[in-house]
Amino acid sequence: MDMMSAFFRRPAAASILSLIGVLAFYVIIGGVNLANLALAASWVNFAANLGIVALPVGLLMIAGEIDISIGAMMPAGSMATAIISGYYGLPIAVGMAGALVLGILVGLVNGLLAVRTSVPSLIITLGTLVGMQGVVLSASVLLTGNASVALTAPEWAKFLFGHLIGGSHQVVVIWWLVLTVLFGFVLHKTRYGNWIFAMGGDKTSARNAGIPTRGMTILLFILSATCASFVGMCQAIQFNSAQVSGGMDYIFNTIVSVVVGGVLLTGGLGTVPGVFFGTVTFAIVNQGIYFTHINRNWANLIIGVVLLIAVAMNESFRKLALHHQPGKTAKASPS
Amino acid sequence: MTDEAPVLELRNVDKSFGPIDVLQEISLKVRSGEVLCLLGDNGAGKSTLIKTLAGVHPPTRGEILMDGKPVQFSGPKDAGDRGIATVHQFGGTFPLMSIGRSFFVGVEPTKGWGPFKVFDRKLANEIAVKAVQSFGITRIDDGDRLVGGLSGGERQSLAIARAVHFGARVLILDEPTAALGVKQASHVLRIVLEAKRRGLAVIFITHQVMHAMAVGDHFAVLIRGALAASFRKGEKTREEITDLMAGGEAMAGLEATLETYMQSHEGHPPPSA
Ligand SMILES: Nc1ncnc2c1ncn2[C@@H]1O[C@H](COP(=O)(O)OP(=O)(O)OP(=O)(O)O)[C@@H](O)[C@H]1O
Ligand SMILES: [Mg+2]
Numbered sequence: 332m333d334m335m336s337a338f339f340r341r342p343a344a345a346s347i348l349s350l351i352g353v354l355a356f357y358v359i360i361g362g363v364n365l366a367n368l369a370l371a372a373s374w375v376n377f378a379a380n381l382g383i384v385a386l387p388v389g390l391l392m393i394a395g396e397i398d399i400s401i402g403a404m405m406p407a408g409s410m411a412t413a414i415i416s417g418y419y420g421l422p423i424a425v426g427m428a429g430a431l432v433l434g435i436l437v438g439l440v441n442g443l444l445a446v447r448t449s450v451p452s453l454i455i456t457l458g459t460l461v462g463m464q465g466v467v468l469s470a471s472v473l474l475t476g477n478a479s480v481a482l483t484a485p486e487w488a489k490f491l492f493g494h495l496i497g498g499s500h501q502v503v504v505i506w507w508l509v510l511t512v513l514f515g516f517v518l519h520k521t522r523y524g525n526w527i528f529a530m531g532g533d534k535t536s537a538r539n540a541g542i543p544t545r546g547m548t549i550l551l552f553i554l555s556a557t558c559a560s561f562v563g564m565c566q567a568i569q570f571n572s573a574q575v576s577g578g579m580d581y582i583f584n585t586i587v588s589v590v591v592g593g594v595l596l597t598g599g600l601g602t603v604p605g606v607f608f609g610t611v612t613f614a615i616v617n618q619g620i621y622f623t624h625i626n627r628n629w630a631n632l633i634i635g636v637v638l639l640i641a642v643a644m645n646e647s648f649r650k651l652a653l654h655h656q657p658g659k660t661a662k663a664s665p666s
Numbered sequence: 667m668t669d670e671a672p673v674l675e676l677r678n679v680d681k682s683f684g685p686i687d688v689l690q691e692i693s694l695k696v697r698s699g700e701v702l703c704l705l706g707d708n709g710a711g712k713s714t715l716i717k718t719l720a721g722v723h724p725p726t727r728g729e730i731l732m733d734g735k736p737v738q739f740s741g742p743k744d745a746g747d748r749g750i751a752t753v754h755q756f757g758g759t760f761p762l763m764s765i766g767r768s769f770f771v772g773v774e775p776t777k778g779w780g781p782f783k784v785f786d787r788k789l790a791n792e793i794a795v796k797a798v799q800s801f802g803i804t805r806i807d808d809g810d811r812l813v814g815g816l817s818g819g820e821r822q823s824l825a826i827a828r829a830v831h832f833g834a835r836v837l838i839l840d841e842p843t844a845a846l847g848v849k850q851a852s853h854v855l856r857i858v859l860e861a862k863r864r865g866l867a868v869i870f871i872t873h874q875v876m877h878a879m880a881v882g883d884h885f886a887v888l889i890r891g892a893l894a895a896s897f898r899k900g901e902k903t904r905e906e907i908t909d910l911m912a913g914g915e916a917m918a919g920l921e922a923t924l925e926t927y928m929q930s931h932e933g934h935p936p937p938s939a
């Protein structure tokens with residue numbers, strides 16, 4: 332009983348329950364064989380690409396900000412890599428550096444605008460989203476005369492960023508897992524994590540307590556834009572080409588994953604394990620539907636339902652956590 | 667003792683926001699181990715006054731002195747570093763953080779080395795819990811509890827304990843008892859007295875004369891941005907203070923309206939509501 336209530340008070344609880352619910356639904360209603368679904372490449376690959384962006388977006392949201400420019404930074408990252416190293420034939424390292432520097436620059440612009448103006452970050456990053464879409468399209472048409480560019484990456488780059496492990500799983504899965512551990516460590520174990528929670532709770536008090544809130548905000552925006560361009564870069568290396576379009580889905584997908592994962596939209600609360608399970612849940616709903624008898628078109632309805640249920644659960648578990656008095660429950664059960 | 671320079675002093679401080687004069691010619695002193703109660707009606711300028719003291723607003727004219735030396739705060743952080751701590755009505759501002767984490771925001775204790783320095787949760791919880799308990803709030807015994815789950819009085823106590831722990835010399839409390847029940851309020855008042863006993867200078871803002879009289883050594887009444895009265899404990903009765911706070915003018919105004927009403931209604935008092 333105590334263990335159960337301790338579980339429900341954890342911010343990741345709702346996302347784990349959502350995941351179990353989705354799996355149960357797919358098994359019972361959809362006739363899915365769990366053994367087939369378990370580590371199927373389709374959803375794992377999908378989750379990895381999504382998860383690498385969801386992690387920094389989750390941190391930003393905990394700090395009370397949001398970044399939707401990631402939708403443009405994915406194609407920007409892959410186009411930068413492909414134009415520099417594919418079209419112009421420069422070494423792949425230069426193309427990769429180009430993609431990442433672009434991420435850093437756009438993140439810097441987002442961050443500076445967020446701390447210098449009182450414009451909400453949703454609007455700021457909407458501006459950079461649309462702006463970067465224009466930049467990417469114009470640059471690729473002007474420079475290459477094409478909206479799609481081919482790229483052949485050398486062996487080492489393929490191995491690190493774009494090969495299939497066992498012929499099925501993208502290597503970015505490893506990056507995703509490593510980044511999850513890293514982000515989890517920073518958010519939950521270091522003082523910087525505490526700063527992020529404090530900023531999301533009350534930015535003015537956080538600044539008065541001596542936290543460099545401006546620097547932290549800028550850094551978080553740089554992280555999210557760079558992670559998005561990193562995913563784009565990996566995709567270009569993986570698929571030997573880059574397109575101007577695509578990436579817009581990521582805006583919606585990351586926000587749903589992060590919110591299902593228990594991050595409070597208004598900031599101040601959330602966990603990395605929660606974001607991880609939120610991403611997995613989203614990926615399984617989205618890709619696992621192909622393993623069921625259910626028509627693919629229902630997937631969005633399921634995502635909508637999962638989102639609402641998860642948010643409702645988060646809400647009630649949060650109340651439970653707020654009004655939990657450890658002394659009392661501990662005495663009630665002698666475990 | 668009284669020869670000692672006051673910890674914090676205001677000399678002829680004015681504060682205007684553009685054309686609006688909110689504070690006029692305010693002179694105040696707080697000494698260590700003393701509670702100064704700041705009384706005044708809504709809109710009298712109490713919050714503006716303490717924001718000026720806490721470095722949020724620079725004074726338009728006049729001087730702020732600490733330990734007898736003129737100071738200029740560059741911001742709330744600067745004032746905080748010099749030992750001026752403000753506790754707001756709802757205490758902790760991070761309701762979704764644990765007691766231990768919120769206690770150490772910005773000054774987290776860490777253990778380990780280099781890039782592996784981790785936040786020392788156990789130590790943070792221990793120190794935070796000990797600090798609140800030393801103020802007599804023994805019901806708080808788990809640093810992992812969320813601040814938002816504490817009662818209003820406990821939250822105030824936690825915020826005060828935090829300020830004292832980090833070496834505050836002046837404690838500014840903006841209506842700490844306003845939203846509290848009788849029992850919770852008496853907790854907070856006891857903590858105010860404990861802070862005073864530990865040698866802090868306390869500025870206590872309240873609407874409730876009873877609460878002021880329970881802890882105050884010095885009283886200052888603000889009316890429309892000016893210091894209407896300043897007196898020591900025992901110099902005035904509760905009724906006199908209430909009267910002052912309501913603003914002699916307001917009362918006079920009320921009487922005047924009543925009188926005109928009586929005249930225009932041939933001496934009948936207005937029907938009581
Ligand atoms: N930034 C500002 N710009 C203009 N006027 C202001 C500003 N801040 C406060 N005022 C005005 O100054 C007056 C005093 O406000 P203040 O908040 O200090 O009163 P108070 O005594 O704290 O009232 P309460 O008891 O309601 O908290 C009010 O008339 C208010 O409108
Ligand atoms: Mg006020």
